[in-house]
């Protein structure tokens with residue numbers, strides 16, 4: 176592997192045939208970015224975001240992705256996406272600032288938090304970030320006070336029951352209330368320009384996008400009748416890409432439903448200047464991030480049946496150096512058993528044992544996997560979890576005094592020119 180010299184981030188290029196285990200092996204030996212040799216870390220393959228972008232543009236070319244910053248605000252990822260030309264979905268002042276600092280134009284940002292702090296709305300105004308969502312009447316009064324010439328997008332609450340993470344109970348306006356909100360906006364002289372929805376995260380049924388696209392069309396018609404110039408359709412996030420991609424349909428199935436519904440409800444001939452955007456998070460952030468963890472401790476529970484004195488197979492509790500307060504908050508409450516991959520190969524006929532996997536903090540809630548069956552691990556060995564870039568490092572804390580994992584950035588060799596353009600010297604601090 177070869178380092179590109181002089182860039183604002185340390186970045187190594189790998190040859191196309193290089194296996195992730197070889198990259199991990201090299202980074203375990205390279206402690207330049209870690210405080211301790213056995214600290215956990217991420218290998219971040221920026222090439223995966225580029226691949227995802229190319230796939231998106233091939234499958235759903237009418238939809239301009241606005242990357243959902245909350246998913247992972249890691250600066251090099253944001254920089255690469257900005258360089259490729261995505262827009263950005265932001266939910267807070269800091270997210271907006273990060274994206275602006277990466278040179279993104281305000282018109283390529285949507286402030287898609289329907290319940291905003293008033294001072295943040297002022298900040299958006301000062302920075303020309305005019306596109307923002309709303310889903311309730313009070314938000315309209317707030318926006319009218321501080322940013323009355325903003326460009327408003329009405330967020331609908333779709334049926335999100337096919338998603339592993341649902342949000343419609345918290346955000347969005349039932350389509351039946353749309354007319355009322357449009358009337359209020361009209362009465363205030365505000366400028367409604369679009370409709371959005373978000374069908375939740377880790378969507379299992381691609382057909383979930385069909386109804387909300389149809390509902391959005393009905394709201395477009397209502398708004399147009401009221402005299403609003405409708406310019407934006409925002410189909411939200413929820414697309415596969417991270418470790419849950421294994422349990423949901425492939426991206427192409429989502430693309431098929433979306434293209435079909437756009438054609439039927441928002442045909443290009445009828446809406447020639449409509450800007451169709453989306454807010455994918457997992458899709459872009461998930462695939463490139465592999466966390467590498469050290470087995471820092473093991474507790475063997477040796478069961479002995481008192482009655483017949485037969486020894487049962489032992490159970491193992493493993494302790495890894497990241498967990499619920501680090502990268503695994505979001506995975507912990509999903510109905511999926513997460514078993515890390517082992518760096519050291521195992522013989523297929525090695526026995527498997529009842530096991531549980533815990534994080535390093537002293538909190539009893541800090542688990543990664545409560546119950547699974549797997550080969551035995553040794554203290555000090557390394558394991559890894561691929562495609563863990565979504566909602567992982569973005570919610571890491573330093574609870575109990577533990578460091579957040581360092582990132583080692585890598586990319587395939589053929590992306591050299593793009594990356595040299597993206598990470599000009601000294602432009603960016605990670």
Ligand SMILES: Cc1ncc(COP(=O)(O)O)c(C=O)c1O
Pocket residue numbers: 243246264287342373375376377411412413414454455456457458565
């Ligand atoms: C409003 C909004 N848009 C986009 C996203 C991104 O979702 P995902 O990461 O599943 O694409 C979220 C996350 O739940 C969200 O709340």
